[in-house]
Amino acid sequence: MRLLPSKKVVGEIAVPPDKSISHRALMMCSMSSGVSVVHNLLESEDTLRTFRIIGELGGNFRGGFDRMEISLASWKESLRPLDCGNSGTTARLMAGVLSGKEGFHVLFGDDSLSGRPMERVVRPLKEMGASISARQDSLLPMCITGGKLSGSEHSLSVASAQVKSAILLAGIQAEGTTAVTEPHCSRDHTERLLRSMGAKISVSNKRVEVEKSELLPIRFSIPGDVSSAAFPIALAVLHENGKVTIREVGLNQGRTGFLRLLIKMGADIEMEVEESLPEPVGTIVARSSRLIGVEVGSDLIPSMIDELPLIALAGVFAEGTTTVRGAGELRKKESDRISVTVQNFRRIGVEILEHEDGFSVEGPQRITGGKVDSYGDHRIAMLFSLAGPLSREGVEVTNSNAVNVSFPGFFKTLEEVCQ
Numbered sequence: 001m002r003l004l005p006s007k008k009v010v011g012e013i014a015v016p017p018d019k020s021i022s023h024r025a026l027m028m029c030s031m032s033s034g035v036s037v038v039h040n041l042l043e044s045e046d047t048l049r050t051f052r053i054i055g056e057l058g059g060n061f062r063g064g065f066d067r068m069e070i071s072l073a074s075w076k077e078s079l080r081p082l083d084c085g086n087s088g089t090t091a092r093l094m095a096g097v098l099s100g101k102e103g104f105h106v107l108f109g110d111d112s113l114s115g116r117p118m119e120r121v122v123r124p125l126k127e128m129g130a131s132i133s134a135r136q137d138s139l140l141p142m143c144i145t146g147g148k149l150s151g152s153e154h155s156l157s158v159a160s161a162q163v164k165s166a167i168l169l170a171g172i173q174a175e176g177t178t179a180v181t182e183p184h185c186s187r188d189h190t191e192r193l194l195r196s197m198g199a200k201i202s203v204s205n206k207r208v209e210v211e212k213s214e215l216l217p218i219r220f221s222i223p224g225d226v227s228s229a230a231f232p233i234a235l236a237v238l239h240e241n242g243k244v245t246i247r248e249v250g251l252n253q254g255r256t257g258f259l260r261l262l263i264k265m266g267a268d269i270e271m272e273v274e275e276s277l278p279e280p281v282g283t284i285v286a287r288s289s290r291l292i293g294v295e296v297g298s299d300l301i302p303s304m305i306d307e308l309p310l311i312a313l314a315g316v317f318a319e320g321t322t323t324v325r326g327a328g329e330l331r332k333k334e335s336d337r338i339s340v341t342v343q344n345f346r347r348i349g350v351e352i353l354e355h356e357d358g359f360s361v362e363g364p365q366r367i368t369g370g371k372v373d374s375y376g377d378h379r380i381a382m383l384f385s386l387a388g389p390l391s392r393e394g395v396e397v398t399n400s401n402a403v404n405v406s407f408p409g410f411f412k413t414l415e416e417v418c419q
Helices: 019-029 045-056 088-099 119-127 161-171 189-196 226-238 257-264 298-304 308-317 328-332 337-347 378-387 400-405 410-417
Strands: 009-013 036-039 060-063 067-071 103-108 131-135 139-146 153-155 177-181 201-204 207-211 219-221 242-250 268-275 281-287 320-324 352-355 358-363 370-373 395-398
Touching: 009 226, 009 410, 019 036, 019 045, 019 067, 019 088, 019 161, 019 189, 019 226, 045 060, 045 088, 045 400, 088 103, 088 119, 088 139, 088 161, 119 131, 119 161, 161 177, 161 189, 161 207, 189 201, 226 242, 226 257, 226 268, 226 281, 226 308, 226 378, 226 410, 257 268, 257 298, 257 308, 298 308, 308 320, 308 337, 308 358, 308 378, 328 337, 337 352, 337 358, 337 370, 337 378, 378 395, 378 400, 378 410, 400 410
Parallel strands: 009 242, 036 219, 153 177, 370 395
Antiparallel strands: 036 067, 060 067, 103 139, 131 139, 177 207, 201 207, 242 281, 268 281, 320 358, 352 358
16 A cells, blocks of 8 residues: 655544453453443454354354344354464463363464463462463463362553453352452543443452452444554644544543553544443544654553554654653564664664664654555554655555554545545
């Protein structure tokens, strides 16, 4: 896909439903005792992996992704290995779900996911009584023999919503109390849904406790994905003639760290919460802005983990130095997001310094243009697609179809606002 320079970035757009909440809704509603009705589920490559796996395990779905009735799955033993594709959320959270279900199950993924370590999920689930084996102890494929679990105490060395959620989804099936403590608060979609579905859960600062619970059905609509919204928002802020409005988007505090950081850098962004249960939902308006450089430390990482490479793009246009440190987790995503971000920026004429746990960029700079590779990573594909409208000569993104993992209509959306 080749993205050309744009004279302005203007419009009111919609973003896809929230990917994180869609995964959790499919799993947790399939664990509930009645019929849940969920509107606006994301239909993307990642969420379809979760949907199909639950279907293999006796899932009970009626309707489409715009309105789906979800009943208790039978959680039968699958005769085939369960394909997580490129979805780390599917692999890690399903490991938590299946640890409490009778039967033998095998989770596997594509080459990228098979290189991402699962040890931080495997270890606590084993401590709770699950029988799990994996390639080289921590890589997919992963074999799980589920059964009776016992609650236990878990202290995470790195804040991770996926690891925390896997433990909590096992915990609601375990005898006794299961507790998770994080060094920093990660996104809390799982906790919000558990509370709305009647689970025995308590949240205090960085600690979450759950007890064995019967989940009740729920009716709700999934908001727009703020991680997807971050890309057109950044484009509007960085373009010299930009204004973008996005409605009905999720404004969970655990997910808006990148937007709050842009505001700290000087961005003209308005956020208004219009609904609050089970998730805060509202409107975002972003306008052209002049930014100043900023330093991002490890305490801010959990609230913007999906958007961290976008900070490099903001730093290209900001006055002064922009630095991200304490983000070594980026090397374990769909790609090594630190390495590929730095490589691709250099290919389009940007000077950027790579650190073991982040990067630094001195601004302002101009993006000349050129050819980059997404390396099959949806966030990298979207990031460098934004560079095209902001460049002098345009940017060609190879493997651009990776955007379908989370934002199937991404290029159509760009076409609507770039004029």
